[in-house]
Amino acid sequence: xxGVAQSPRYKIIEKRQSVAFWCNxxxxxxxxxxxxxxxxxxxxxxxxxxxxxxxxDSQLPKDRFSAERLKGVDSTLKIQPxxxxxxxxxxxxxxxxxxxxxxxxxxxxxxxxxx
Amino acid sequence: QKExxxxxxxxxxxxxxxxxxxxxxxNSAFQYFMWYRQYSRKGxxxxxxxxxxxxxxxxxxxAQVDKSxxxxxxxxxxxxxxxxxxxxxxxxxGNAGNMLTFGGGTRLMVKP
Numbered sequence: 001x002x003g004v005a006q007s008p009r010y011k012i013i014e015k016r017q018s019v020a021f022w023c024n025x026x027x028x029x030x031x032x033x034x035x036x037x038x039x040x041x042x043x044x045x046x047x048x049x050x051x052x053x054x055x056x057d058s059q060l061p062k063d064r065f066s067a068e069r070l071k072g073v074d075s076t077l078k079i080q081p082x083x084x085x086x087x088x089x090x091x092x093x094x095x096x097x098x099x100x101x102x103x104x105x106x107x108x109x110x111x112x113x114x115x
Numbered sequence: 116q117k118e119x120x121x122x123x124x125x126x127x128x129x130x131x132x133x134x135x136x137x138x139x140x141x142n143s144a145f146q147y148f149m150w151y152r153q154y155s156r157k158g159x160x161x162x163x164x165x166x167x168x169x170x171x172x173x174x175x176x177x178a179q180v181d182k183s184x185x186x187x188x189x190x191x192x193x194x195x196x197x198x199x200x201x202x203x204x205x206x207x208x209g210n211a212g213n214m215l216t217f218g219g220g221t222r223l224m225v226k227p
Binding site: 004040041042043044045048056091093103104105106107108109111 | 119121123156157158159160161164203205214215217218219220
């Protein structure tokens with residue numbers, strides 16, 4: 001079974017530039033998550049989708065971050081304009097169900113460095 | 116105060132040692148407790164899952180939850196160099212959605 005795919009793996013940009021990350025979840029997983037993991041910290045949920053609808057985006061900085069999940073499969077996370085403090089690994093995860101008992105499967109992450 | 120606290124380590128032990136990893140939390144609504152393992156430059160992977168209080172064993176790994184003390188532990192017996200990773204505790208209240216709150220992770224190094 002193929003895992004969660006993410007790209008690009010690494011991205012370096014200047015502050016105020018924009019960047020986009022792509023995620024393809026495990027086939028059949030209706031729930032998709034984007035997490036931000038700053039070096040030395042645990043992952044922090046940015047946004048959760050159930051199919052193509054948003055379940056929770058309370059911690060997404062909406063003035064600069066946006067995410068979409070068209071057709072309920074692939075998802076894109078965009079940052080515009082980027083700030084220095086956005087340097088982090090952006091992890092995409094998917095699960096079969098939206099319930100807390102469901103296992104989350106994570107991708108390898110997209111590492112962003114903002115200079 | 117963070118909702119979930121975890122000693123960042125690093126914790127260095129010799130091969131074969133028993134390892135104890137711990138988390139404390141403040142939200143009494145948490146009912147689902149998990150341990151994820153994260154190797155360097157990889158995404159986290161679920162290691163253990165426990166509901167409410169009690170113990171759960173899986174091979175060399177044992178997870179314990181003490182809700183009265185708001186304290187969870189992961190024990191690793193006969194630790195191996197391949198266990199070297201960052202261990203993240205995660206927990207959820209179990210209401211709508213799968214919103215996990217993660218600890219900051221403890222970095223473990225098992226030396227041969």
